[in-house]
Amino acid sequence: MRLSRPGYLAFTIMLLIVLVWLTAYPIAKHLPQGTFQDPLEKVYNGLNVLFTALAFGGVVVTLLFQAEESRIARREEVERSIFELFQTFTSLDFQHVKDSSFRCLLAAVKSRDYAEFLASRLFVVEQLALPGSSLPILRELDEDKRDKADEDIVHADRADRLMLDNMLNFFAMLAQRESSATVIKHCDFAYDWWRPVLWLLGQLQRERYLASSAIQTYCKNQLVVVTLEALDKVYGHAPLKTREEVWAYVTGHPKMVAFGLDGRFALR
Template sequence: MKSKTAVLGSAIMLAIVLVWALAFPLSRQMPDSVFAEPFGSVYNGLNVLFTALAFGGVVITLLFQAEQSRNARREEIERSIFELFQTFTSLEFQKVKDGAFRALLAAVKDSDYAHYLATRLFVVDQAAFPVKVIPILRQLDEAKKELTDGQIEHADRADRLMLDNMLNFFALLAQRESSAMVIKHCDFAYDWWRPTLWMIGQLQEEHYARSPLVQQYCKTQLITGTLKALDKVYGHSPLSGRAPVWEYITHHPKMLAFGMDPAFAKDP
């Protein structure tokens, strides 16, 4: 199938030839004085044709170069998405996903830990670790069952680091919005992550809004910016405003199946 540029180039050349072919019969209908010297010697049929074709060739060359540039950019984006997909599905990255999701599940089951998790995304004004979440952390991870409370708090840092890595991954994916069709056809499991990420993102946004200290010292993009971009790519209805976001989170079937802390529904 011919590209649009090739079709346009053929049309340009055809138009040049047609104009040149019509020039002679049209000139026969005009007075002889129109083509008197000094124009008569210049107006040579073949010279005019070749000059026009050369000009058309320059235009077509520029069009082809522009198309090649667009194709190269598209291939670069698609290649980067493929590399992200390879990373996402690798065995090494599975540890990142497991650790991140453990932290998110603990946040779903304990609202205090969710607030703690959201504030730890900022460098200042961080909440203290909620000790009451320790039984939940033991329940979610077999490796933590024999650890002391202090050891569990230390091990939880590793899961939170995995969550940071996962958030960075989705932030990179959101930057590929211009290649939405490719992203939609790769299984990045966004629907699984979406409700839990919106929960942390909304808590982060609310903490930012009420903390002058965070506003002064923290300039990183909020999670909700990433999630809005990904929602647009995947075709989800946009979430805007505190009430619609919490309505979505607290009524999501998966969140309820995870055993969401009732405190979210009472006072999120």
């Protein structure tokens, strides 16, 4: 039977203790008389020495096994995280969440007015109303909205924004997991697709937060940029440290240009 690493170390420690004990008496026989008053009795009782050493060895072995169990538990936790997150991300229900979320973000890319509206809705105060100029874009991005009345589109957009909240929460939970780096090595989660559109939204949200004392007073939820900074670090993206770096990245990203980025973002 093959021993595990802790088992091998435990066997080695016990064997070493027994060997030391077995050699102690012959060595003592050749030492000058009086070095040990009586090797077999009071001061140097062989059995006491052996059992004491074995007890100490048992403590060491216990610690080794505990360390091994912790390592195994950690590995199982990572594997469970990978499985759970992958199941969530690939489920049919979550596909609806992704589709609805990306529609909102694409509308924000195509319309700066809608983007400002979307960022405002991430706070409980100072929320903007849905701009009428964005209704044609919402119809363009979703076939189900094309024949709907304006009032119905408002309700449909609200449903999409609720899905965006779920998507933002998903990325926030991913960023906060200690095992994120290991999980991401196994499941990509298409972050490179989400990154530019999320940074656009996150930067607008941050600018609204910094510009409003009311928002700072009443809104304590974590900003989207905190999640993005954590995910960027895990994925190995260069950090976006300043406002200018963020907007240079957003407005210069080839995919954002292909999506039809509103030219007014370049004026920021």
